[in-house]
Amino acid sequence: xxxxxxxxxxxxxxxxxxxxxxxxxxxxxxxxxxxxxxxxxxxxxxxxxxxxxxxxxxxxxxxxxxxxxxxxxxxxxxxxxxxxxxxxxxxxxxxxxxxxxxxxxxxxxxxxx
Amino acid sequence: xxxxxxxxxxxxxxxxxxxxxxxxxxxxxxxxxxxxxxxxxxxxxxxxxxxxxxxxxxxxxxxxxxxxxxxxxxxxxxxxxxxxxxxxxxxxxxxxxxxxxxxxxxxxxxx
Numbered sequence: 001x002x003x004x005x006x007x008x009x010x011x012x013x014x015x016x017x018x019x020x021x022x023x024x025x026x027x028x029x030x031x032x033x034x035x036x037x038x039x040x041x042x043x044x045x046x047x048x049x050x051x052x053x054x055x056x057x058x059x060x061x062x063x064x065x066x067x068x069x070x071x072x073x074x075x076x077x078x079x080x081x082x083x084x085x086x087x088x089x090x091x092x093x094x095x096x097x098x099x100x101x102x103x104x105x106x107x108x109x110x111x112x113x
Numbered sequence: 114x115x116x117x118x119x120x121x122x123x124x125x126x127x128x129x130x131x132x133x134x135x136x137x138x139x140x141x142x143x144x145x146x147x148x149x150x151x152x153x154x155x156x157x158x159x160x161x162x163x164x165x166x167x168x169x170x171x172x173x174x175x176x177x178x179x180x181x182x183x184x185x186x187x188x189x190x191x192x193x194x195x196x197x198x199x200x201x202x203x204x205x206x207x208x209x210x211x212x213x214x215x216x217x218x219x220x221x222x223x224x
Contacts, residue, residue, distance in 0.1 A: 031210060040216075041149075041198055041216070041217050042115075042214075042216060042217075043155070043200060043214040043217075044214070045211055045212065045213070048209060048210065048211065050209070055209040056208065056209050056210075056211050090154060090155070094210065096210065099160045100143065100145070100160065100204065100210050100212075101145070101157045101160065102145070102147075102155075102157060102202075102212065103157070104154035104155050104156070105154060106153070106154050107154055
């Protein structure tokens with residue numbers, strides 16, 4: 001059983017389109033995150049939810065909208081995709097009150113043409 | 114402000130040692146270390162808490178000097194499996210568990 005799973009693993013799309021990435025964790029964690037990793041491998045936090053509540057909202061264009069229907073799921077919807085959105089998006093989860101170890105999903109590679 | 118890691122890249126022969134440094138301009142509550150192999154997700158190695166002791170994980174250990182806001186990762190007798198990009202992540206402690214990662218250090222271990 002995959003602990004943190006993301007779908008899809010690959011997306012190739014045209015500029016201006018809208019796309020979504022889904023994430024699910026079966027670890028019983030209460031905190032989930034979206035990280036963006038660019039072509040230079042820079043890993044930057046975008047959002048974090050704790051028990052469905054948004055707790056971290058970095059300076060991210062409002063074309064990006066996260067949604068957490070329950071504490072095991074965190075989705076990312078991106079509107080009006082731009083070339084600069086091309087990156088690998090990682091979902092991660094952790095348990096608050098623990099060491100804070102992040103468990104990452106396998107990543108979703110988004111390519112905007 | 115992201116932590117700064119050094120060196121940016123290092124090439125080792127199997128069995129050699131390496132040190133990767135991570136320096137923050139902000140006070141940190143904890144420092145995390147992760148390793149990411151090519152095409153894979155980052156994997157947690159260890160966490161060092163403010164006031165805590167040096168940690169170890171197999172032949173990989175780390176230290177955290179909270180006064181200098183610096184952490185170092187020590188890889189001893191490197192193995193081929195150690196190859197990958199190492200990231201330190203700093204947690205200021207007052208931002209909901211937010212980790213700010215350094216730019217990464219690419220480590221290649223050759224036979």
